[in-house]
Amino acid sequence: MAFDVNVANGIGLTSSPQTQSRMGKSDLTQADFLRLMTEQLKNQDPLKPLSNAEFVSQMAQMSTAQGVGDLETAIDNMATSFNGDQALRGASLIGRTALVETNRLPLSADAEGVLSASGVAATPGAGPVTIEITTANGALVRRLQVTSSGAGDVPFAWDGRNEQGQAMAPGTYRMRATFGEGRDSKAVGTGTMAPIDSVTLDPQGMLLNLRGLGTAPLSAIRRLG
Numbered sequence: 001m002a003f004d005v006n007v008a009n010g011i012g013l014t015s016s017p018q019t020q021s022r023m024g025k026s027d028l029t030q031a032d033f034l035r036l037m038t039e040q041l042k043n044q045d046p047l048k049p050l051s052n053a054e055f056v057s058q059m060a061q062m063s064t065a066q067g068v069g070d071l072e073t074a075i076d077n078m079a080t081s082f083n084g085d086q087a088l089r090g091a092s093l094i095g096r097t098a099l100v101e102t103n104r105l106p107l108s109a110d111a112e113g114v115l116s117a118s119g120v121a122a123t124p125g126a127g128p129v130t131i132e133i134t135t136a137n138g139a140l141v142r143r144l145q146v147t148s149s150g151a152g153d154v155p156f157a158w159d160g161r162n163e164q165g166q167a168m169a170p171g172t173y174r175m176r177a178t179f180g181e182g183r184d185s186k187a188v189g190t191g192t193m194a195p196i197d198s199v200t201l202d203p204q205g206m207l208l209n210l211r212g213l214g215t216a217p218l219s220a221i222r223r224l225g
Contacts, residue, residue, distance in 0.1 A: 089206070090199030090201065090206055091199070093196050093199055093208065093224070094196055094197070094198060094199060095195070095196065096195070096196050096224055096225060097193050097194060097195050097196065097224070097225040098193065098194060098196055098208060098210065098216075098221045098223070098224050098225070099120065099153075099191050099192070099193050099221070099222045099223040099224075099225070100191055100192065100193075100194060100208075100210060100213065100216050100220050100221055100222065101189060101190075101191045101220050101222060102190065102191060102192060102213060102216070102220070103174055103175055103176060103190055104172050104173070104174060104175070104192070104212075104213055105117050105119055105133060105158070105172070105173045105174065105175045105190075105192055106171070106172045106173075106192070106194065106211070106212025106213060107158070107160050107168060107169075107170050107171060107172070107173055108170050108212065109160075109170055115159060115160025115161075115167060115168070115170065116157065116158070116159065116160060117157070117158040117160065117173070117192075118155065118156065118157045118158070118192065118193065119131070119155070119156060119158075119175060119190055119191060119192040119193075120153040120154060120155050120156070120190065120191050120192070121146070121148075121153070121154045121156065121177035121179070121188055121189070121190050122152070122153055122154075122188050122189040122190070122191070123148040123150075123151060123152065123153075123154050123179045123188055124151055124179060124188070125148070125150060125151050125179075126147075126148055126149055126150050127147070127148055127179060127180055127181075128145065128146075128147055128148075128179075128180065128181055129145070129146045129147065129148050129154055129156075129177055129178070129179055129188070130143065130144070130145055130177065130178050130185075131143070131144040131145075131146065131156050131175055131176070131177045131190075132144075132175065132176050132177075132178075133158060133173050133174070133175050134173065134174045134175070134176070135173060135174070136172075136173070136174060138174070140163070141162045141163070141168060141173060142158060142161065142162055142163055143163065144156055144158065148179070153191070172212055172213070175190050175192075176190065177189075177190050191222060192213070193225060194210040194211050194212055194213050195210070195211045196208050196209070196210060196211075197209050197210070197211050200215065205217055205218060205219075206218045208221065
């Protein structure tokens with residue numbers, strides 16, 4: 001921690017070899033500060049001695065600097081403890097499934113080769129919901145119709161076939177949902193469930209690595225299964 005030391009009345013310091021050996025450092029310790037204070041008092045002008053106010057000010061400066069150093073140590077300890085807690089919480093999430101807000105919809109096949117994908121649309125009330133499944137380039141693959149009985153998440157399932165009944169290749173598709181009909185329709189949010197394969201502890205927060213979706217921040221998770 002760096003300290004500022006005032007030399008009284010323009011008198012130069014005649015520092016000891018121990019103090020001089022430390023002067024090349026960018027930071028001074030509390031012991032260095034006390035040595036400089038001692039040298040300053042020894043070499044002050046007898047006719048213009050260091051005033052009480054100046055002395056108290058410099059002592060307060062040392063105390064403040066020491067307090068800041070202690071605070072930095074405490075914060076570092078808290079950060080270390082927090083990172084350890086995050087690691088434990090992240091490990092407990094691996095293997096579980098998470099409902100994440102996203103417009104991506106992974107299509108996969110089970111052990112028998114049956115394709116399936118599922119998601120939810122967040123609706124504001126009761127009414128018709130249209131889900132459009134597209135390629136990454138925006139080309140329409142399939143249009144689904146479901147009905148919401150009230151506000152909340154409305155689940156839907158896709159059998160992996162396009163509008164012509166042909167099976168699509170496994171992969172990640174896009175989805176968009178609208179609530180209502182005609183001019184009263186409006187876009188609503190979508191999400192899907194995905195297994196949590198691993199967890200990344202990023203400096204900006206915990207990231208979940210979701211199968212078929214990639215990474216997502218913990219804040220994007222709406223439900224754990």
